[in-house]
Amino acid sequence: MGSTAESAAGRLWNDVRRQGVLLSQALGAPEPSEALLARAPRAWMRVLPHVLAFAAAASLLPTGIVVLLNDYGLPGGLAGLLGTAQAAPLLLAAARPLAAWYIVFVADVLTALALLLWADTLGGQAWPWPPPGIIGYLLLCLPLALRLPRRTLVAVWLATVAAGVLLGLLNPDHSPGSNVLLVVLSGVVLLLGGAVRERSEAQHVSEVERARRTLLEERARIARELHDVVAHHMSVITVQADSAPYRIEGIPEAAREEFATIAGTARQSLAEMRRLLGVLRSEGSGGDPQLAPQPGLGELDALVESAVHAGVDARLTRSGEADGLPQAVTLSAYRIVQEALANVVRHAPGAGVTVTVAVDDARSALRVEVVNGPAAAPARPLESHGTGHGLIGMRERTRLVGGELDTGRTADGGFRVAAVLPLAEPTPGEIS
Numbered sequence: 001m002g003s004t005a006e007s008a009a010g011r012l013w014n015d016v017r018r019q020g021v022l023l024s025q026a027l028g029a030p031e032p033s034e035a036l037l038a039r040a041p042r043a044w045m046r047v048l049p050h051v052l053a054f055a056a057a058a059s060l061l062p063t064g065i066v067v068l069l070n071d072y073g074l075p076g077g078l079a080g081l082l083g084t085a086q087a088a089p090l091l092l093a094a095a096r097p098l099a100a101w102y103i104v105f106v107a108d109v110l111t112a113l114a115l116l117l118w119a120d121t122l123g124g125q126a127w128p129w130p131p132p133g134i135i136g137y138l139l140l141c142l143p144l145a146l147r148l149p150r151r152t153l154v155a156v157w158l159a160t161v162a163a164g165v166l167l168g169l170l171n172p173d174h175s176p177g178s179n180v181l182l183v184v185l186s187g188v189v190l191l192l193g194g195a196v197r198e199r200s201e202a203q204h205v206s207e208v209e210r211a212r213r214t215l216l217e218e219r220a221r222i223a224r225e226l227h228d229v230v231a232h233h234m235s236v237i238t239v240q241a242d243s244a245p246y247r248i249e250g251i252p253e254a255a256r257e258e259f260a261t262i263a264g265t266a267r268q269s270l271a272e273m274r275r276l277l278g279v280l281r282s283e284g285s286g287g288d289p290q291l292a293p294q295p296g297l298g299e300l301d302a303l304v305e306s307a308v309h310a311g312v313d314a315r316l317t318r319s320g321e322a323d324g325l326p327q328a329v330t331l332s333a334y335r336i337v338q339e340a341l342a343n344v345v346r347h348a349p350g351a352g353v354t355v356t357v358a359v360d361d362a363r364s365a366l367r368v369e370v371v372n373g374p375a376a377a378p379a380r381p382l383e384s385h386g387t388g389h390g391l392i393g394m395r396e397r398t399r400l401v402g403g404e405l406d407t408g409r410t411a412d413g414g415f416r417v418a419a420v421l422p423l424a425e426p427t428p429g430e431i432s
Helices: 002-027 043-071 076-092 097-118 131-147 150-170 178-247 253-280 297-309 327-347 389-400
Strands: 313-319 352-359 365-372 404-409 415-422
Touching: 043 076, 043 131, 076 097, 076 131, 097 131, 097 150, 131 150, 131 178, 150 178, 178 253, 178 327, 178 389, 297 313, 297 327, 297 352, 327 352, 327 365, 327 389, 327 415, 389 404, 389 415
Parallel strands: 313 352
Antiparallel strands: 352 365, 365 415, 404 415
């Protein structure tokens, strides 16, 4: 019987010790690498947590000292030391919330013990946590919840519960319930703040995954279009290789065999590309191949005209000799103009647009520029949130031919898209 009780007590002790180790590991979690709102888009948002922390420390520091000195009767030096230890660490709340919590937690416990030992009489005053200490602790719990993982928040709350229970048992006659109040309120703050943090993290992960999926879809779309371009050239090679022995008289037998080999290799390459296209084709795009020829610079007039019919005041300007340009470059230029005009229709209906397509005098690059002004009248955009394909598609098509893309707002509130597409064959390093 005694051995059974001893074994049960041993298991209980081992469980308690294991939980204590887990709590210590949770409380030893590394501090966040960045301050709260460090990646906010505006400067005032990045500074706001530090300003609020300074305001909280500046208001609670004198208040806490005065309360300990006058209401609880602590000696002046001790009241100043404990009041400072309770409030000053709030300055670290935005950047190092866990370090600040360590200091405040120890200071609150020492304050409770000091009040019990040195105060003349507690009377009806709150104990073990004075009101300024409760306020400061709750303010610190908010950045803790917004920056630290769930297991650390649970460890912080359990430490708060343990301190409140032990202090309450130490002197139950002078514990009117502030220990219970702090346990409940800190739990609520930690729970709500943790929920907000986890929701924000889930939303961020969702946005990253959406951007990745959009990029992959756009690359598959580009691959399907390039298949048509390459397939056309490979078909021409096949036809020329097959017909060369009949078009050219006196070809040696070795040359005939070489042309036959070239035609066979071209056919095999076409078959491999069709298999690759089948892998890249998504279910939503349909199984049938697109039979229409891929557009180029010649179709820009019709594209701009369709934008005019959609309510966009669009104008097209051309310059330079555009004959004989690489088909991949002209296809990329067409798609860039198409995406830019579509973005204008979605987000700035009625805006004026200027489309400029120019070939350098040395025929070294094709320059495409689409500039739109602000919307013609204050109006709600047709789409408040785009699909994300527009700018991603432009970047991928520009990168495909080794070009450069520049996008951004204009001074009058419009938008500018400018691409430089080199006409020379890009090297592997330029498109990687």
